[in-house]
Structures are given as C-alpha cells and as structure tokens.
Amino acid sequence: MRVVVAGTSFGRVYLDAVGSDLVGILARGSAYSAECAASRGVPLYTSVDEVPDVDVACVVLKSGALGGPGTEIARAFLKRGVHVLQEHPVHADEIASLLREARAAGVSYAVNTLYPNLSPVRRFLAVAQVLQRHQRIEFIDAACNSQVLYPLIDVLGRIAGLRPWEFGPVSRGGPFVSLHGRIGGIPLTLRVQNEVHPEDPDNHSFFLHRITIGCEGGVLELADTHGPVLWNPRLHSPRDSAGRLIMDAERLSTPNVVVLGSAVSYVDVFAKLWPEAVSRALADLHDPAGRQWALSVSTAWRELSAVLGLPALIRPAEPGVIPLDEILAVS
Known part of the structure; x- marks a missing residue:
C-alpha cells in the first residue's frame, strides 16, 4: 500500500x-x-x-x-x-x-477506535467468548476516563452486542460519575472519570479502562487497558451430608486467580502495542461489517455522553511518582 x-x-x-x-x-x-x-x-x-x-x-x-x-x-x-x-x-x-x-x-x-485491537484487550475478548460458549454473562462492571469512553463502548459491544442499550441516571461522587444500565441486554455498572484538563487532555486519568464480566463460573477482569487479564474462578464449596463445607473438594484445587498475559511498560505501549493495533485496523479497513458497527458505536457514545454531561474542567499539577521499590519491598 x-x-x-x-x-x-x-x-x-x-x-x-x-x-x-x-x-x-x-x-x-x-x-x-x-x-x-x-x-x-x-x-x-x-x-x-x-x-x-x-x-x-x-x-x-x-x-x-x-x-x-x-x-x-x-x-x-x-x-x-x-x-x-x-x-x-x-x-x-x-x-x-x-x-x-x-x-x-x-x-x-x-x-x-484503537483499543479493541490491543493485544491484551483481544485476549480479554477471546476469553469472554470461551465463557459465553459455556454460560451466560450475568453482569458487566466497567470504568474509564471520559476521553476513552468511545472505545470502551466498542469493547463492551464486542462482548455483549450493543443493542439493546439503556443508560440510567447518574450519581456523582469524587472524580467519578456512576450509572447503571444495560448493553446488549446485559446489566451494566459504569463509572466514568468525567474530568479533563483543557490544556493537557491526554493526561490526568487515574486509568484508561477496567472491565469485569461475571458468569456463573467466575469473574473475568481486564485489570488495565494494557493487561493483564485475570480469571477468578468462583468460590463454591460443596457440603457433606451433615451440611458442613467440604474444604478440600476437587473444584477448590484450582488457582484462585489465573493471570493471562503480563505487565508491560508504557514505553512498550507506545512503541509496540499501539502501532500493532493500528496495523490490525488497517488490515480490517475493507471489512464491510465494520460500517454499521461504527454507526452503532458512535450513536451509543453520543447517547451515553448526553447522560453523563460535559466533563468537569480540572488543572491538577503533574502527578507524583510512588517509588516502585517501596511497593515491591512489601511483597
């Protein structure tokens, strides 16, 4: 090309x-x-x-x-x-x-929309498909900054389908606006950091995306936009004939959390993960299925943005850095 x-x-x-x-x-x-x-x-x-x-x-x-x-x-x-x-x-x-x-x-x-094509997000969506082959998704819990709300809708739609969607009234507390609704008919809880620094809009997010979906068998979480993906099998201990919990049942021998993927530096995010995602988008440029999908994502984003209202303007200083060695020393 x-x-x-x-x-x-x-x-x-x-x-x-x-x-x-x-x-x-x-x-x-x-x-x-x-x-x-x-x-x-x-x-x-x-x-x-x-x-x-x-x-x-x-x-x-x-x-x-x-x-x-x-x-x-x-x-x-x-x-x-x-x-x-x-x-x-x-x-x-x-x-x-x-x-x-x-x-x-x-x-x-x-x-x-970039983010659905990131490798960690693709891994999360692939595991979500595995879950859906076995069980119904019971809920979605998601959080993001308002600057990346548009791609969040795209990601959530790839889990559940977009329609029918509904976005309920909001409640405000601290830097986040919260609401309940449905996407693809699945119950949705959403928290949005609806704030923006007008001179520095690409910074000052507490995080970009975090998504949790739950089914009968457990909870799948995208811990951060750039991974890792966490699978948390549901804790369920069967009972013996006397009603006591069986604490060494076979189903309890699996790990309480399975980590899929690994942490990456933000340097690698910019230099590798994002360019790879763009390359995937270019490869899909001629896919006719994306046309109606793009219209639906944008329409849902517009409706949700109207419910959330305009972002609050903030002008915080550059965030301080927590020494990583002190955090690692605790573990």
Missing part, C-alpha cells in the same frame, strides 16, 4: 504502524512535522491537493465531533478515490455521510 498519514501528534503511532508503506505526511507545516517527514524520508504536504495518488489515507486529526478538520480532510480523500481510516471519535452523522462518499467513490472508509 501507498499510505499517507494526516497528523503528527497521535499520528506518530500511525507513522510507526505504517512503516515502509508510508509515502507522505500531511500536516500544517510545523518544524516538528517537517522533522517527522525528514526522519522518515518522505515529503511533507500541507494540503490534500498536494498529495499525489495514494491508496490509503490515515486521518489522525480531530474530527468535526471535536471541532477539528479531520472529517473534512477524510471527505476530501474519499472524493479522490482514496481509502480512509479515521481516528475516533467521529459523530454518527459524520460517519454516515463519509460512508456515502466512500460508496460513491468505490472505496472503503472506517473509524479506528
């Missing part, structure tokens, strides 16, 4: 993912963008019209949903007959109009 990447902020992840297929960078022309292009040996363009014929455009700029130019740049590429992968979030009406443009031009358009 001949790929151009529009944007050099989060677009850096896409540049790493595209690798040798990169033939150009589209940006406003800052010194940093020029340096990115020079370091990769490709031209820097400052308008869509300057870009020569390419196969795919990765549009990694704020969409109209966030007041940015990403949607119109995506539209311009589609009109030229270029396949487009656009970074989330994108409003459903924007997606619908861009899908029409893509259909008219005979090309593909997709929204990349």
Whole structure:
C-alpha cells in the first residue's frame, strides 16, 4: 500500500504502524512535522491537493465531533478515490455521510477506535467468548476516563452486542460519575472519570479502562487497558451430608486467580502495542461489517455522553511518582 498519514501528534503511532508503506505526511507545516517527514524520508504536504495518488489515507486529526478538520480532510480523500481510516471519535452523522462518499467513490472508509485491537484487550475478548460458549454473562462492571469512553463502548459491544442499550441516571461522587444500565441486554455498572484538563487532555486519568464480566463460573477482569487479564474462578464449596463445607473438594484445587498475559511498560505501549493495533485496523479497513458497527458505536457514545454531561474542567499539577521499590519491598 501507498499510505499517507494526516497528523503528527497521535499520528506518530500511525507513522510507526505504517512503516515502509508510508509515502507522505500531511500536516500544517510545523518544524516538528517537517522533522517527522525528514526522519522518515518522505515529503511533507500541507494540503490534500498536494498529495499525489495514494491508496490509503490515515486521518489522525480531530474530527468535526471535536471541532477539528479531520472529517473534512477524510471527505476530501474519499472524493479522490482514496481509502480512509479515521481516528475516533467521529459523530454518527459524520460517519454516515463519509460512508456515502466512500460508496460513491468505490472505496472503503472506517473509524479506528484503537483499543479493541490491543493485544491484551483481544485476549480479554477471546476469553469472554470461551465463557459465553459455556454460560451466560450475568453482569458487566466497567470504568474509564471520559476521553476513552468511545472505545470502551466498542469493547463492551464486542462482548455483549450493543443493542439493546439503556443508560440510567447518574450519581456523582469524587472524580467519578456512576450509572447503571444495560448493553446488549446485559446489566451494566459504569463509572466514568468525567474530568479533563483543557490544556493537557491526554493526561490526568487515574486509568484508561477496567472491565469485569461475571458468569456463573467466575469473574473475568481486564485489570488495565494494557493487561493483564485475570480469571477468578468462583468460590463454591460443596457440603457433606451433615451440611458442613467440604474444604478440600476437587473444584477448590484450582488457582484462585489465573493471570493471562503480563505487565508491560508504557514505553512498550507506545512503541509496540499501539502501532500493532493500528496495523490490525488497517488490515480490517475493507471489512464491510465494520460500517454499521461504527454507526452503532458512535450513536451509543453520543447517547451515553448526553447522560453523563460535559466533563468537569480540572488543572491538577503533574502527578507524583510512588517509588516502585517501596511497593515491591512489601511483597
């Protein structure tokens, strides 16, 4: 493929993912963008019209949903007959109009929510499928920062299906907003850190995502967006004829927690896990099943965001670091 990447902020992840297929960078022309292009040996363009014929455009700029130019740049590429992968979030009406443009031009358009394609999340979803082959999912408990609410809906939908969904009234306490609802018909408890630093929106989250699903046989947890995955078989001790708990029953010999995957550094998250996820999204760009799915995810996100309300504006200082050696010394 001949790929151009529009944007050099989060677009850096896409540049790493595209690798040798990169033939150009589209940006406003800052010194940093020029340096990115020079370091990769490709031209820097400052308008869509300057870009020569390419196969795919990765549009990694704020969409109209966030007041940015990403949607119109995506539209311009589609009109030229270029396949487009656009970074989330994108409003459903924007997606619908861009899908029409893509259909008219005979090309593909997709929204990349990134996180469902991360290796730890894929592992979590694969184990969830194993559970569902045996038992029904009884509940979902999830938490996230509002900045990554859009991809959380995508992940939860891949567990349960999205429809029918409903999001109940919220309660507020501390930095989190909580609500009860349903997704795919499954009871959902959701906590959202509905706060944002207006000058530093990518920081100051207590965490990105945590997801727990429960079935009759136990609880599966994605401890963090980047893993590990934890399987906690349900504690159940049978009773003898006198009603006493049998504390050495065979089912009790299994580990109380099974850890799937391992911890990773944030350096590896940025350098490996995220580019790998982008590569998977590019590989799925032409999958027609993603079109209606993208519309449903965006619609659910819009409805949930309306229930949560606007994020509170915060301006905390840079967080302090807890010495890891002191934590490890306790164990």
